[in-house]
Amino acid sequence: MQFQPKKYYYLINFQYLGYRFHGWQKQPNVKTLHLMVDRTLNYILEGKYFKTLVSGRTDAMVSAENATFELFLQHEIEDLDAFLNLFNYNLPQDIRALAIKEVDAKFNIINHPKTKEYLYLFTYGEKCHPFCAPIMTTILNNLDIEIMAQGAKLFEGEHNFKSYCYKPTDNGIYTRTIETCELVENTIYTANYFPEKSYMLRVRGKGFMRNQIRLMMGTLFDLGKGILTLQDIEHSLQPHVYVKMTYIAPASGLILNTVEFN
Numbered sequence: 001m002q003f004q005p006k007k008y009y010y011l012i013n014f015q016y017l018g019y020r021f022h023g024w025q026k027q028p029n030v031k032t033l034h035l036m037v038d039r040t041l042n043y044i045l046e047g048k049y050f051k052t053l054v055s056g057r058t059d060a061m062v063s064a065e066n067a068t069f070e071l072f073l074q075h076e077i078e079d080l081d082a083f084l085n086l087f088n089y090n091l092p093q094d095i096r097a098l099a100i101k102e103v104d105a106k107f108n109i110i111n112h113p114k115t116k117e118y119l120y121l122f123t124y125g126e127k128c129h130p131f132c133a134p135i136m137t138t139i140l141n142n143l144d145i146e147i148m149a150q151g152a153k154l155f156e157g158e159h160n161f162k163s164y165c166y167k168p169t170d171n172g173i174y175t176r177t178i179e180t181c182e183l184v185e186n187t188i189y190t191a192n193y194f195p196e197k198s199y200m201l202r203v204r205g206k207g208f209m210r211n212q213i214r215l216m217m218g219t220l221f222d223l224g225k226g227i228l229t230l231q232d233i234e235h236s237l238q239p240h241v242y243v244k245m246t247y248i249a250p251a252s253g254l255i256l257n258t259v260e261f262n
Contacts, residue, residue: 019134137253143224218247
């Protein structure tokens with residue numbers, strides 16, 4: 001009978017500035033978050049077996065305030081605090097581990113029900129300081145923020161979001177529920193080089209499709225410019241309707257704010 005080593009499972013919360021990374025997933029010849037996390041773990045674990053799985057992949061240039069990945073080991077971490085400190089000491093400065101806890105084998109980071117909250121930061125009207133670029137989108141046109149806030153509320157609830165999926169197919173599941181969608185003034189992120197006023201779209205739900213938040217934000221930008229109307233958004237969310245939305249808002253304004261396992 002072949003010996004099966006005991007496995008240990010850990011959840012690690014971490015945050016990162018995504019501006020110089022090509023998203024989470026490893027890809028040939030480019031720098032990704034998964035590559036840097038695994039390279040660091042391989043070094044501090046001195047070549048021992050490990051595997052990592054993330055709760056949800058982010059696109060190139062998207063940042064995270066609080067993301068989660070699962071670490072699979074064949075040996076126990078005796079001192080979690082010391083491990084976290086060593087991990088942080090060796091990670092690049094734009095990635096930081098926040099917390100670590102042990103979970104059991106029944107936990108599945110991919111299939112476990114979870115709620116995610118995304119923020120999208122933007123400002124409008126004039127060119128910003130270049131230091132804003134990693135986390136904030138600047139729209140040089142004037143925007144009607146009041147009508148954009150009304151448009152954001154239309155996304156709340158259960159709707160057909162096929163128009164807000166990048167390259168949808170005929171057999172996808174596009175009926176999704178958004179718990180919260182609101183456009184408010186940004187009071188969370190501040191800096192002396194930020195514009196006097198900036199705004200954020202806050203979206204909360206259990207499952208999002210590829211580029212969904214960025215397509216929703218792009219639609220709201222077009223609404224604020226007067227290119228689209230509230231009726232256009234209402235129509236796009238009707239059952240069995242598909243409208244090809246062409247404006248995918250830039251990735252660098254998007255932040256994964258929280259992942260909560262239900």
